[in-house]
Amino acid sequence: MLDNLWPSSAELIRFMPEIILTLAGVLIMVLEPLTREESKRNLAGIAFAALATAMFAALIAQNNSGYAFHHMLVVDGFGTFFRILVCAVGLLTILLSVAYLEREKHQQGEYYALILFSVTGQCIMATANELIMVFIGIEISSIASYVLAGYLRDDKRSNESAIKYFLLGSFATAFLLYGVSWVYGLTGTTNLDGIRAAILEPNFSSGDSLIGLAAALMAVGFAFKVAAVPFQGWAPDVYQGAPAPISAFMSVGPKAAAFAVFLRVFRTAFAPVSDRWEPIVALVALATMTVGNFAALRQTNIKRLLAYSSIANAGYLLVAVSSRSELGVQAVMFYLAAYVAMTMGAFAIITHFSRQGERFVEIGDLSGLAAKQPVLAGLFTIFALSMIGIPLTAGFFGKFYIFKAALDSHLVWLTVIGLLNSAVAAYYYLQILVVMYMHEPGTAVEEMEPVSGGITITAWVAAVATLVLGIFPDLLLNITSKWTLPPK
């Protein structure tokens, strides 16, 4: 009996990324009080190395793919893709953070440890094959990000951000958990394949309507995590108040992981009732992109603008989630990778530009940036064009695959409205280009500090990724088609 409980070595290999990240996080916590103030930035190096190793470990785990811990986790291509993606987000966030924390005089080890813990939670979400693991993963990821959002203790906005995120987040998690308990009551299992099998039983029809409600409760939880309408209200305040690198992190990392879970749970466990939830998700997608885009039109703060744009992007992604086509899952994977590149790039520039105390975060502050800092403005232009969805950028192919998937499953109306939405979105992204290129240089662009190494690397990596994925999308598409969720 005890032999059965002890994990096999293959199982440990499959779980290795999480083990590495957790150990490194604990190590940083231990080293933190022992490190002198001026060498604390070296702790970032540990976190960076841990994330890089975890990425590598995720690839090794993929070579030994299979279940782990009594089918609690499943290591498959889909999970591996998201593990690598969230680790990459973690890496870029750390690159952004070193200079940022130095500038804000908050260089501390906990920050990096918390990022590692948050990424650990997201890795678990990516590979969870069990509703309990889903819950645990979400909690690990969220609690770490609640703390990160409020990391600048002396800043009122940062505090507001953390409290809002925490209260609403716990509320949403409660819904999720309530849904899990319903599912367990109805099917007698929390294993995703088990739930699916139970729903397919011929004598399950008695619980047929109830399983829909249970799925809806869980969907509320997920919708909150991805900031879908009507659970999107927290995003602008939280993104605005959080430290800029953390806004970047939150708008991609937890979101990518949440989409991974969303897809896995709904395309595995609730696949038999897909004709019941797909139309609802499609409607939510429609509302989310429309609300996000129209609200973004009136924003003057760049971080808020990007928050609304991330809501709109969640809407596009939900379009793909709601499409029955096999392409839908791949489209989500591709779009998220593209979204990571362009969002991290845009936030890299904002992190640099905002300067100490994040003084310059209004769109108007960017006035005339192109005349003074053509390279910085050029990079930002690439990210903005990608967000608009101009061809030869990653964002274009992301949208292209999403709407191709939607048309493939005959969602013509959703496609047309979605595409028209992206024309609306063009307006507010263009505003950024307008002020950068077409306005006279303002005071905010006069005294620019030299760009730190980490931010430069992040911005250039993101720009190159945006262009490469925009010109040769099949590099990534070959991977997503191999690592997509198996059709059920």
Added chain:
Amino acid sequence: MLLNALLFLPLIGFLITLFLPKENADGIRKFALGFSGLLFLLSLGLIGQVLATPGEYVHVTDLEWMSLPKIRYHIGVDGVSLWLVILTTLLTPLAILISFESIGSRIKEYYAFLLLLEFGLIGVFVSLDLFLFYVFWEVSLIPMYFLIGIWGHARRIFAAVKFFIFTMTGSVLMLASIIYLYLKVDTFDSVVILQQLQSGALRLSSTEGLWLFLAFFAAFAIKASLFPLHSWLPDTYSEAPIAGTVMLAAVMAKMGTYGLVRFCLPLFPNAARECASWIAALAVIGIIYGALIALIQPNMKRLVAYSSISHLGFVILGAFSFNQVGLDGAVYQMINHGISTGALFMLVGMLYERRGSLEIQDYGGVATPAPRLAAVFLIVTLASVGLPTLNNFIGEFLVLQGAAMANFSWAVFAAVGVILSACYMLWLYQRLFLGRATEEVAQRMPDLRSREWVALAPLLVLMVWMGIYAQTFLPSISASNARILEQTKVNVDFMVQTPQQTEVADAR
């Protein structure tokens, strides 16, 4: 190989310009001019093979760009696209030339964007894969957006954003339509899709065809500023810097009309025929409406902009008359409009450089201090109103003949537009150049400089050439149009009345 070089060299030129030192403004100007001039010479090399094999695509390159989805790098030129490519390569150096003095700030970016624009425009005209076409369609939008927004007049930002949003709205609809087609036939290659339509392997139901057609049509009609989708045009044309306006009016507007002829008609022949009378009606309204508004414009740049709406109406009318003559006229008129309106905007720009005003009332009597400028303006005006022996006459004549063959009343109303164009243009000429020159005009109006002569001369030569010896251009255009017309006859459920073939020579 030649076409590939021609397509990608502007992109390389764009990158080189970005790395030139900012201080050396003169070097940048000369580089941009020399580079685009060489591209023009290079593009002339395309002509031989097109004339030798009329109606066929030549200089074809067909490579796989990516396998998933199947997007091909498929380019080629035929009699229709050839002349539009040459129009692009001709007008780019001229646009660069006329900017030497008027553009004083951020010179490096300016010329870089003009070269990037050339890349996008050539790409649009040579793409045979629908996806590739869409890519270039959008790529050409970005440099123009910056050209208008950075170097335009007072309301430039408003104009730039309006231009972008209008075009974007149309093009996303086209994208939806392109994806839908792809999911049906599993290819973006327009040549393959047309073959499948021809062989009957692909059949679109009439509702499908109608919606797909309308989505494509929306994108093209916005770009070609068909009434009532034209409202972006006067703002954009009048606010853009002069070289931007020249490129917009002379070449970018042709993206829309070219798309109609190249894709809308052959891909969705049934829907196109069904909608033809509605579209022709809108085109005729546009012809008359544009002309009437032009008549009362106090601003000369807006006047020429509205006259463009009127002229582009002729192109659309010709295209939707569904006969050889009308289609030939439409394509010929695309090039004519590029040349004569391009020249007209250049002249407006030259007046503006001298006097610093676009209001017609600030001029008068310019012919006295600047007789050569007045003479050139008169030639261009006469070309624009369709005087025989100048280029527009042939195009408009063919269009009217084609329209008359399709529906006589269209031709009657469109002919009113011709008369009106004579009214507003000649009246404009009178107000600008005749009468007594005021003190201010007399002092500030030097005659044409040699640089301006160089910019105008090629266009003047072409106006006369195209007006007298259309035989250089029309046979290759006709051959390609005949193929397109043939393609619009497949799977037509109802009887098509095919008017007799009219010899091109007769038309002349």
